[in-house]
Amino acid sequence: MSLQHALLGVLEARPMSGYDLVQFFDSSTAWIWAAPQSQIYPTLRRMERAGLITGDDEPRGPKLTRTVYSVTDQGREELERWLSTPHDPSPPRDPFLVQALNFDTIDAEKAHAVLEQFITEQEKAAAEAEAHRQRLLNKDTMLLKERLTRRDPAEHDRIARLKAHVFAGVAAVARTRAEWAREGQRLLTED
Amino acid sequence: MSLQHALLGVLEARPMSGYDLVQFFDSSTAWIWAAPQSQIYPTLRRMERAGLITGDDEPRGPKLTRTVYSVTDQGREELERWLSTPHDPSPPRDPFLVQALNFDTIDAEKAHAVLEQFITEQEKAAAEAEAHRQRLLNKDTMLLKERLTRRDPAEHDRIARLKAHVFAGVAAVARTRAEWAREGQRLLTED
Known part of the structure; x- marks a missing residue:
């Protein structure tokens, strides 16, 4: 759990x-x-x-x-x-992909609008994750500051980089999704 | 639902x-x-x-x-x-990211091994999604064939492209994650 x-x-x-x-x-x-x-x-x-x-x-x-x-x-x-244990990946359950898989059955303008909101959300998520990544790199979050008081100073930079990297991943996935949705909008208007 | x-x-x-x-x-x-x-x-x-x-x-x-x-x-x-309705994004609940967020607290070799399995899984997922994308572009899945019998032939290419694009997105996200994990492995070994 x-x-x-x-x-x-x-x-x-x-x-x-x-x-x-x-x-x-x-x-x-x-x-x-x-x-x-x-x-x-x-x-x-x-x-x-x-x-x-x-x-x-x-x-x-x-x-x-x-x-x-x-x-x-x-x-x-x-x-x-x-x-330390590799776990099975979580089963995929993305309602948005179920929606996208059926975009050919609704008006292109409606599908375009759904993608537009998705792009806005993903870009917001990417920006927030990127900002949090920067705060971690700067060792400037409440929790990281507390955590570092109990760790060897020689390790502080490495710890901050490893934690920041998680949010680099969150941002990269969100950007990939936004880019994919933009390409989807182009495909909707093609014959 | x-x-x-x-x-x-x-x-x-x-x-x-x-x-x-x-x-x-x-x-x-x-x-x-x-x-x-x-x-x-x-x-x-x-x-x-x-x-x-x-x-x-x-x-x-x-x-x-x-x-x-x-x-x-x-x-x-x-x-x-x-x-046709834009829905709220699903709440993020990715156990793997919880794991990654704490990689600084376990041995680098153990974290490296967890990332290695993650990379293998993501690359497999990307390859499978890419193969399914190709089958859809070729209009070569059982369900798409059935579906197209009820749709205007002038629309067939567009329908196949839109459905295939969903799996292009699944593959792109999996590749982004694998690349992120490889960068994570590099960070683990840095001082």
Whole structure:
């Protein structure tokens, strides 16, 4: 279950509350793994029962507490095992391709408009991933800064480059898709 | 629900039984939409109840019958409506990217091996999509042949080009991913 492993990876950088994790997933990992709040809390409880993380209650104001989760040794081993294992590719389920596969059955102008919105989305995704890549290369994200405080300074550049490269890939795929959609628009108007 | 629309698109080309559809999804649409048998049969029953398709019992041997589904007018309208509507992009949930985002925490050789398998898979996917693209350009798939018998011959080349283009996109994305992974392997060995 990849959400578990995504959460372990984030908590390895810094112990966090469920609330912090929800914010974090919203702001930063959303291009990689869309995790709604409704999934994060129950997953954290399952992971705690399985011994992968442990929760500590911290005071938050005079009367409230919040549970801050950190990764256990068992969680660290599980993360390393999962990261080191080649997994089967996820089964393809792209509604957009189902749509495109039937574009010959609708008006060319309608298909053109659907492709236009797709291009806009992909270009936006590419720009956002590219911006995030730059922030990582500059070691300028909250989480990377935290993570680097626990790692050997001699490794910092390599860590930033490896993380940034993931977003280079997200951007490259989005650009490839936009280019493909533009070629599709040209094909729609050909006889 | 995209499986519904994928099924409508296929049944528009030729009325088929549930069994035929399972074979078809296994052999041809698997790169676009992975649909296990366990999903196809209940979805067909739901679509029949909703009036999108209608089932006719045909004799199959002396004692058996099989239900052959075809698209109703209502189903055709629903398909056209769905195809003409720009949809929100699917939420990204790629376990492989979660893995890659944490490659700095495992041995470089292990991460290299995970990337190697990823490259093999992507290159295989690209080659298969490219081969399917060629078959479509040559109007040489069972389903496209059936589909074209109901369409104006003046349109045949355009239909084949539009369908083939979908697989050009699948191949291009797979090649982009393989190239990205190769660059990732280079980054792993840098200081």
